[in-house]
Amino acid sequence: MKRKKIQDEERYFIRDEVLKSIEEDEFxxxxxxxxxxxxxxxxxxxxxxxxxxxxxxxxxxxxxxxxxxxxxxxxxxxxxxxxxxxxxxxxxxxxxxxxxxxxxxxxxxxxxxxxxxDIDKLKERIYGTRTVITSLLLKPEYLFDELRRIRKNFPWILFLTGLGVATILTVILSKLLPLKSISDVSSIIWIYCLFVIPSIIKFIVQVFRSAKVRISYSKFDSDExxxxxxxxxxxxxxxxxxxxxxxxxxxxxxxxxxxxxxxxxxxxxxxxxxxxxxxxxxxxxxxxxxxxxxxxxxxxxxxxxxxxxxxxxxxVPPFIRRDMREYAENILKKDKSKLLELPDIDDILFVLIHGNVVNPRKAIVLINSFVSDYLVVKEREQDPNSKLNLGMITRHLPALAKTTVLKHDYPEFYSDLEKNKDLIKWMTVCINGEEELLEPYQKEKCKPYILRKVISRENGKRLNNTQKRWDESYYIEPKERGLFYLYNFLSATREYDVDITDMRPFLFLGQDSASYGMADEYLESINSTLRAGQVPPMKSLLETEKREQKTDISNIMLDWIENDLAGPELRKSLQVLSECLPIMSEDVIPHAASILTDKTLRPGIKERIKSLDIKGMFFALTKVKRQASKVVNIYIDSLSHQDLIFSKKILDNLFEHESLVKSSKRIEKVRSFLEKREESGEEKKE
Missing domain, CATH: 3.40.50.300 (P-loop containing nucleotide triphosphate hydrolases)
Structure with a gap:
């Protein structure tokens, strides 16, 4: 079954090979x-x-x-x-x-x-080195030295193994076939030779190798x-x-x-x-x-x-662009590619084989890049553990093809699109000539891709360094043609993403659901702020945003804390969450309180509960039904006469939320702490 699945996936891809026969030639x-x-x-x-x-x-x-x-x-x-x-x-x-x-x-x-x-002989001549067996091998004293070292150098393991195998084989054969003649004895001798001789040969080879020396002479160093x-x-x-x-x-x-x-x-x-x-x-x-x-x-x-x-x-001149799409269709048919079974294949090829695809290799590269993206999306949509909903992307494959082209051919624009998910829609507004509908900062984001210094002609005269829109220009400088092709590509393919409200799933092929709702360049700043435990900037962000945006930010924070962060980064993010919880969007507070409570009970964090904002923690405990008593017990167990400031904060919150204290044992512990405090006169000192 697994092999069949691999074979099916292979049938999507196109092989990029040089032509091997006249029959394959299409150009x-x-x-x-x-x-x-x-x-x-x-x-x-x-x-x-x-x-x-x-x-x-x-x-x-x-x-x-x-x-x-x-x-x-x-x-x-x-x-x-x-x-x-x-x-x-x-x-x-x-x-x-x-x-x-x-x-x-x-x-x-x-x-x-x-x-x-003979390459070995050529290397000897070029490198100026040659390995030869010296006359040492012919000298008796050299051979006697090697024989004296036989106990150390001889391959005894191989010899004894062969001897043992030969003995076992001989015993078995003698029982099955009793010895009757000299020929039978000679057969046994041959068996021993067969298993013992390899060790002797190996020793002889070692002797020969030790007699080899490398001779150096003038190596090649000139063109002649x-x-x-x-x-x-x-x-x-x-x-x-x-x-x-x-x-x-x-x-x-x-x-x-x-x-x-x-x-x-x-x-x-x-x-x-x-x-x-x-x-x-x-x-x-x-x-x-x-x-x-x-x-x-x-x-x-x-x-x-x-x-x-x-x-x-x-x-060899470049190819006619119209031929590229025909070529792509023909090669898909020749390879019996499963891409042909996709319902939008004509639109997919229209997007992939765009105006700047001028050779077969680039066409194949783009098609195979799209196949890779498609297979990943297909698997993720069918994965029950994935947050990518079924059909979210596969119902809009021309849009996926569009992001494939942007990623491969226009990486600068794609990078900006990752930071500003609506950039592609703003560009569509500009292409449609409706720039007045955009905010100033949106126009500024689009400007590098719409207005550039080009050369144009007016009244038959050539004007240098004139800023014009791409569609108003008659001559484009070579270094600006990439952006010109991008403008045309976005214009030709704008219909394929007009109904898509969020391009992030297409850019990242599925990610945490919270991030789908985020726009502009918040993600990076939120991530770094959260990991560093910086409370003021996060509180400022939550307090100044509108309700919908606040919900998006809150969901992103919770998704990272729940699924991604660990160790010191998790502790720091919980510090941020405990202080920001009361000002988060109301519809996410119950979920946020549950995450904060569960993570606080983890080893390594409950021992450092003092680092969390106690007011935010008790606010969270009022929103959860389970685990609240365990966290309250940790606070009560943290009451200490050596740290009266923290102990006072605990008591103030306990008295404010008396209903959270369920255990009679913990109530008795609070009472005992207060009595000792009165006896020692700590109340007055304070």
């Missing part, structure tokens, strides 16, 4: 692959080919399809794709190898692996040495070698330049084809930033560098 990558094949087939190696394009446009898929075309050709011509003499293709995902060690060394080892070169080694490797393989360098634009700037310089070492080697897939703008920028002279120059030296580096370039 015409095969045309680029054919161009690449044509260049490599018709142009004489060495070749340096750049495949340029933004992240996710399918650069790796183009090379994968080229590889498929080559293999298909080999099958057609020779019927054998595994013959290394005909085709050598080496993948070097450079991003994987940028963490530690020399990138040049790792590049060499990867080439050696692809060309079936690496180049000569590389030439030697490729010349031993009589075929065209294609080396594919991927993920270069994902590397740190210093690694980008190091990789480019490493590849330069091996350029112009006969029979070698280098294919480098990258975002050429990122690489050019990295080259510019790596050189102090380039930084000061007005020219784009990085672009000029790449023009000299590559003999041929293939540029």
């Amino acid at each position: 015409g990558h095969k045309n680029f692959a054919l161009v690449l094949k044509n260049i490599i087939d018709k142009q004489k190696a060495p070749l340096n080919i750049g495949i340029f394009g933004k992240w996710g446009v399918g650069k790796s898929s183009i090379v994968s399809l080229y590889k498929r075309l080559i293999k298909d050709k080999l099958v057609k011509n020779a019927g054998d794709t595994k013959n290394p003499q005909k085709f050598a293709f080496i993948d070097f995902p450079v991003w994987k190898y940028t963490q530690k060690g020399s990138l040049r060394n790792k590049f060499m080892f990867k080439i050696a692996e692809g060309l079936f070169v 040495q690496f180049e000569n080694e590389f030439i030697g490797m490729v010349e031993n393989r009589k075929c065209k070698k294609t080396i594919f360098v991927d993920d270069l634009d994902r590397c740190p700037i210093d690694k980008v330049v190091e990789t480019v310089e490493t590849i330069k070492t091996f350029l112009d080697i006969p029979s070698c084809v280098f294919i480098i897939a990258c975002d050429n703008e990122v690489i050019a920028q990295a080259i510019n930033e790596s050189n102090e002279i380039y930084k000061k120059s007005d020219e784009n030296n990085g672009v000029q560098y790449l023009e000299k580096f590559f003999q041929y370039t293939i540029t």
Whole structure:
């Protein structure tokens, strides 16, 4: 049952893989692959080919399809794709190898692996070290020394275990098959050998290892040495070698330049084809930033560098946006995704594949992010212990898709939305052109996402640094386009959350119910105030808020105290609660009194009952039916002639709430305390 559930969940997700066959191609990558094949087939190696394009446009898929075309050709011509003499293709995902060690060394080892070169011998030459067995092994005194140490070094446990097993096996066999001939005896000897010889072999191996030494000599430290080694490797393989360098634009700037310089070492080697897939703008920028002279120059030296580096370039353009939604639908059908069973799937895809989704990879990332959120919500709504009501979110899946996009593509706005749950509604009011309905502070929260410095045109003239609304602007500065896309996204999807009164369940995928009603940035301040035991700011907050807001704040306090806080933070929060209880919203006071009473009886807190506000505590005791007498008994037991100030507070509250004292034993204890007090004259002193 559990396995079936996992399989069902897997059917929601879409795999993000490079294309492996022509049949999977939906965006015409095969045309680029054919161009690449044509260049490599018709142009004489060495070749340096750049495949340029933004992240996710399918650069790796183009090379994968080229590889498929080559293999298909080999099958057609020779019927054998595994013959290394005909085709050598080496993948070097450079991003994987940028963490530690020399990138040049790792590049060499990867080439050696692809060309079936002995990597151990290559490492010896590159690192300048070699492990050999010395002539010590041939000297009798060395062997005698090893034999003298046999008692210490011999694997006795393995030997005795084998001996024991062989003996037991021999006894069993001798009873089942009595010895009749010499061949039977030889069989027993073989049994002993079989179980004892491994220990002897292990000892011999140890002797050989102890005779090994490492010899060091000059290691590779120049481009010429690496180049000569590389030439030697490729010349031993009589075929065209294609080396594919991927993920270069994902590397740190210093690694980008190091990789480019490493590849330069091996350029112009006969029979070698280098294919480098990258975002050429990122690489050019990295080259510019790596050189102090380039930084000061007005020219784009990085672009000029790449023009000299590559003999041929293939540029993959971004996709048509309309195609992205069709692609998403097709891939869901191909994978038989259970997402297609959702009733609002058309609207969900409309939201997820928004105007700024321009490549398949981003589409897949957003769909899978939505699936993760959906599966979490689905589980929580069905969990009886969860506070997320059934259907609260799953009845509004396009709205969930909207928060998925905001979280993934517009994190700055999402962060503000977490602090101001109504921000998305205020933005809708602004988009609808009804800003006059908003309060000044609400307009201020929306301002960064509506008015920015842009370039616009009026009467055919270009005006610089003009503040205009996004929908009034004719030209957007590149650095501001992200906010422009956000504005358009919110405008296109505003219908999906218009009926939702509270976005917090969608933002947090379910949280404590008290927090749902909270707005703006109260949560963080309330939490820190409560944990620190700061009474004045919390009392001020409760006294100044309206009834509905006061109820929300009270519920948040109680939810955290009841479910989340422990240790010193719980004690400090109870101090706040005991002082604030009388001014809390009336409809939550009974519940608050019950929590305060129950938590006070916990070990570690009842011993420190003096730290709680006694007036608030007795107010709470009047609101609860159970446990009140236990708390009263703790106060009576705390009466002490050594602490008359606290004892007087206890007595004042006991006399004010006489009905709370139920035990005749405790009444007698109060009477006894008062009599001793009169006898000692403490009343007069006071």
